Amino acid sequence: MAAKRSSTETRKPRRTVSSPQSAQQRNGEQPLSLQRIVATAVDLLDAEGVDGLTMRRLADRLGAGAMSLYWHVENKEKVFDLALDAALQHRAPPQAALALDWREDVVRQLEDWRVCMLRHPWSASLLPRRALGPNILGRLELLSATLSRAGVADADLNVAIWSLWNYVIGATVTRANFDRSDDDQAAAQKRVTGLNERYPTIERSRLLLDSDWDGTFRKGLDFLIGGLATEGK
Amino acid sequence: MAAKRSSTETRKPRRTVSSPQSAQQRNGEQPLSLQRIVATAVDLLDAEGVDGLTMRRLADRLGAGAMSLYWHVENKEKVFDLALDAALQHRAPPQAALALDWREDVVRQLEDWRVCMLRHPWSASLLPRRALGPNILGRLELLSATLSRAGVADADLNVAIWSLWNYVIGATVTRANFDRSDDDQAAAQKRVTGLNERYPTIERSRLLLDSDWDGTFRKGLDFLIGGLATEGK
């Protein structure tokens, strides 16, 4: 009997290094592994969205039986957790060159964060229900260090970080949402114009139509950082 | 044959007023109605969370058969849409007394918004995938009008609104997430302290532990509004 269901601890497959072509080469398929599962899950999520990821489909893509996944992964929730954190991995070892101005650094970090999530739009809708994985924590650490090095007092650090976090998450969630089905935007604006006596200001400002998402993100972020900076006097 | 599946148009039950105790009083149950369905869905979501809402359970609570719901509602997605917007209904006709300072007004509006969503934590995880209902639009309109009246130029209005929206959504999503399972927070912090050479700043600032959510929300919001205000010079 295998040591299955070992409570919270995830099993690590410990394939011996000696035989490079050991098991399961009948289709030329590589053996299952957590890495391969997570990578394939990300692909599948990119292609089919949150609802498109099922254990059976994921297993199919891996050339495996559905139940085989459960040796490497506790349940479907865990797959989501791992995929989300994987999507937020830094492509390059981050900052390397810390820039001229700390503001510039912060903006760069957060823009990369945002781009990273928009590349995998499902991550925005997944994030509200997931835990913080090592990659997310890594980004928080990097941001904290940058602000701290810039002279933000420890007392103000948490407020600063959470404010920036809130802003980025909110912006990304919103953007990804509006992107997914552009009929949302159109439908909402139609509702607005249809009842323009109820929403006159929104209609006048064309809030839901003229969306320069990138520019708006950048400007709002500047406002927030400006507020943070003047706070320290 | 009934006029079912009439594309996008939702059917309105048109019970005649004449007989107050017409149909389906065998259990003393009121007849189904969109209102009753949505209200019960909100209750169910409050009690059981997003995964706890199924059409069968919802129908049970209403004393009806599962398929009866589909006369009033297109599909389960629509139930989510309606429940989300219902959760964001203003309790009282909003502002009434517009305050001394426009900043005070904005803060009040956004705090109410946040409280409203935290009262129904599922709304935070639902929001990323839903359309904007009339109540959400109403809140946006109110916010727009307040800023516009305060003298924000139309050109800057959209940036201001989206920035505030981003902030509120991000803060609420984050807060609701951390609330749901406090082991998230503990687990993440344990991972941090376990690997404190990797996350030294986070550990020092106790980012994940000393969370004065309300205070942080308020302070960060002040920063953002401060940034918005100085922008107009």
Added chain:
DNA sequence: AATTGACTCGTACGGCGTACGATTTGATGA
């Protein structure tokens, strides 16, 4: 040769959303 432990997977179960069509009900007008 026997044992063991890592790993794979077929079967089955309960629950889900909902298509479909039969049924009930109350109002209408002949």
Added chain:
DNA sequence: TCATCAAATCGTACGCCGTACGAGTCAATT
């Protein structure tokens, strides 16, 4: 009074889901 009809309800069934369970495979170890 009774046939007709639209509004509304709901039982059955289908295909899909997550995953519990246990049997099967195979290399390494004894």
